[in-house]
Amino acid sequence: MKNTKELKLIDGHFSPDEAREILMNVFLGKIDFHQNKNFSSEERFGKQDVTALKRIPELQRSMDSISKIIEEAKQNNETLQITSEVRISLSKS
Numbered sequence: 001m002k003n004t005k006e007l008k009l010i011d012g013h014f015s016p017d018e019a020r021e022i023l024m025n026v027f028l029g030k031i032d033f034h035q036n037k038n039f040s041s042e043e044r045f046g047k048q049d050v051t052a053l054k055r056i057p058e059l060q061r062s063m064d065s066i067s068k069i070i071e072e073a074k075q076n077n078e079t080l081q082i083t084s085e086v087r088i089s090l091s092k093s
Helices: 016-045 050-075
Strands: 004-014 080-089
Touching: 004 016, 016 050, 016 080, 050 080
Parallel strands: none
Antiparallel strands: 004 080
16 A cells, blocks of 8 residues: 555535535544543543543534535525545554
8 A cells, every 4th residue: 555545535516404414424423533532531541631622622613614604505505515535644653
């Protein structure tokens, strides 16, 4: 495998309702991941995962922005073009 692999996650035109469902599920999944990571850190090590706790409000702000964009599209009877890639690189820890 070459050093970096790019994979398409989302690529298409979506109605506002479809876009909301897709994007909110992605962001809620990430929030859930970080909440579980923090919970695990608290249980295993007795301390919070600072990185996870920092990332949660960032993701929530992104969700607020998404909601505004989707509401605008809905009011203007527009669709949303969404493109998202995942870039995976191998590195030594």
